[in-house]
Amino acid sequence: MKKASQESKRGLSNVIGKPLPSEWVPDDPLCTKVLSDFGMTTEDINTELPAFHALNVQLGTMSKDWSATFYLYAKRWKERQGRAAPRLELNKMPGSEPINSALWKPTEKDWEGAVTLYASTGRWSAQFGPDPMSAACRCPKSILNRYGINPETSERSIHRRA
Numbered sequence: 001m002k003k004a005s006q007e008s009k010r011g012l013s014n015v016i017g018k019p020l021p022s023e024w025v026p027d028d029p030l031c032t033k034v035l036s037d038f039g040m041t042t043e044d045i046n047t048e049l050p051a052f053h054a055l056n057v058q059l060g061t062m063s064k065d066w067s068a069t070f071y072l073y074a075k076r077w078k079e080r081q082g083r084a085a086p087r088l089e090l091n092k093m094p095g096s097e098p099i100n101s102a103l104w105k106p107t108e109k110d111w112e113g114a115v116t117l118y119a120s121t122g123r124w125s126a127q128f129g130p131d132p133m134s135a136a137c138r139c140p141k142s143i144l145n146r147y148g149i150n151p152e153t154s155e156r157s158i159h160r161r162a
Helices: 002-016 028-038 042-059 066-075 077-082 108-121 141-146
Strands: none
Touching (some): 028 042
């Protein structure tokens, strides 16, 4: 009875395929075909292979021919490249220029605003560099002290302005 069950499972894998083996990589003839057919480079293949594995493991994909499955995946490589998510600059207001933190020198008023937010919420704007608890913080110590922030002891008293 056990033997018949094993044979039916083996027969089922011939119909629906097998999961992607974790060590599977495309062989040289397949790489050559993908390189010539789709304009990919070896670096592109090496970059796409982990995504191919992750996608098929995540979806539980079964295949009778993993080389053919990879070929079809590679065929849509350029399409995936074109769909890459656009980069967003979160600290940029519409119509303004991005802040180059290496060139931007905050004024005392700028520092006051950043420290006020940090003192009341604990949030620090990345455009001002490392936060006040970092030894690399660039905020003037006098402003930090005014708001009850002591970077040497990592103490911050919540300060709310009326």
